[in-house]
Amino acid sequence: MPNLNRRALFATTGAALTLAAAKADAAGAAEALTDLRGHVGLFPRLPLLDMESRGDFMLGMSIMNNGDMQRAANARAQEILKSHGVKPDEKMQFEKAIALLSPDPVLAAYAKSRSTHQGIKYRMLQTELHKRADQYLAALEAADKAGPGMVEFTGLNAPEYTRREIHTQPGGYVGDPFAGYMYRYGTDWGVLTGRNYQDESHKALAGNVPVPTDGKVKRVLDLGTSIGQLATSMKLRFPDAEVWGIDAGAPMVRYAHLKAVDMGLAVNFSDRLAEDTKFPDNHFDIVTANILFHEVTAEAAKKIVAEVGRVLRPGGVFYPTDFYTNALPPSTAWQHFQAFWNHRWNNEDWMLEYATVDLNAEMRKSGMTISAGNETTFALRPPGKNVVGTKV
Amino acid sequence: MAKITVESDRKTYTTDFTPADTERSVFLGNPNVDHLFTAVAVLGSEVWALRRRQRITEKLIQQNKGAVTIEMIEKYVPTPEENAAWGAERNELVASIFQGFSRQADIPYASMLHPNHPKQPG
Secondary structure, rough: OOOOHHHHHHHHHHHHHHHHHOOOOOOHHHHHOOOOOEEEEHHHHHOOHHHHHHHHHHHHHHHHHHHHHHHHHHHHHHHHHHHHOOOOOOOOOHHHHHHHHHHHHHHHHHHHHHHHHHHHHHHHHHHHHOHHHHHHHHHHHHOOOOOOOOOEEOOOOOOOOOEEHHHOOOOOOOOOOOHEEEEEHHHHHOOOOOOOOOOOOHHHHHHHOOOOOOOOEEEEEOOOOOOOHHHHHHHHHHOOEEEEEOOOOOOHHHHHHHHHHHHOOOEEEEEOOOOOOOOOOOOOOEEEEEOOOHHHHHHHHHHHHHHHHHHEEEEEEEEEEEEEEOOOOOOOOHHHHHHHHHHOOOOOHHHHHHHHOOOHHHHHHHOOOEEEEEEEOOOOOOEEEEEEEEEO | OOOOOOOOOOOOOOOOOOOHHHHOOOOOOOHHHHHHHHHHHHHHHHHHHHHHHHHHHHHHHHHHHOOHHHHHHHHHHHOEEEHHHHHHHHHHHHHHHHHHOOOOOOOOOOOOOOOOOOOOOO
């Protein structure tokens, strides 16, 4: 794979645009600035200042939703529960909790604000990206041929369960060619509340991944790699290792590769299923899966863990991180309310199914011993020690 | 199933998908109230975009004694200090727009009793 400089390739488009901008009127010049706004560290700036600023407002909404508004909603929920004689940590049946809390105006406004935030930001991103579709596709095409590392499109016929509009992202991970772009900006203005512009969260997570006791890390696999932020972070931690990132979404691994090329990191990406990776037996020293399991059916989750047991070498380590890894699934009214919003109104179709899977038991079944790892503070997981599987 | 089309002949590597129905959700009792909430949020983002552009323009005018181009405004990278200050300003704007939605409000306008007044009407 030739090591072409993607930014230099795309700068050709940029030069043409500069010329066009010089000839255009003032409004046209601003519009023609696509990709000329450069990067801030790893972060590619959006093509227009106003687009960036609207996104910045969405970040502010996310900070409010996850801060003051969530605290107010939680306080209101506790008032309602108290008036019904329910203690804050008391277990409650799911349907009863939803029926009790959902109609309240403060709780409904909290749910509405979260949904509105998701809807506006993704609509804005999709609209603006599609206005420049050919330019962005040209950038992706140039990156496809660039290195280091490579991207492989297997022509995967993705199962229907993967073809959903996950967290209301338009087209999900498979249906929009700019899924990777939308994910990158959308998650940082959203759930990661501005804390991942430079992959900070993923780098911290990679730093927490335990090393096999013999210290050998030659090959690493990241399942459900999305836009490859953990895969590239693993490459930074283990520069001599062969690192792969796979995902059911071809547009996602396409963007992951573009991003890795920008970073100058030799990571390989492929559109493959986590439950059918096509890699040989006993092949990997470390397998990671960050926020994958809540996006798959219970049946797929079990197959994925079995597949990990197959591709890990003896002594190899599995490090899955997700909402409930080594943590209890929702049981109180407030936890049910939060999980329900994610499931129903954030279109996390498999979230409730995921809560029924005993991941640790599946890991044992697939030939792993279970232990507790380092403290993990990844945004979506409660603080505490995450689970580690070691293949016997 | 739904399919997204693109105005380009280039390869997209996409497939069809099951669309979400979440845009049809009603949280606030009346779909039009929900739409108003969304409209306020969109307008808020436009206000912030204008205010941020104004901050940048003012900074560049001061810095360059008035010689400012659109390209300079578009490409301006805020300093860490500006990011912090403008972030705080943005959060204040967001809070001022939405603060009412976090408050419990359950005393109707027609309520005759004032809890802090010794003499009740009638």
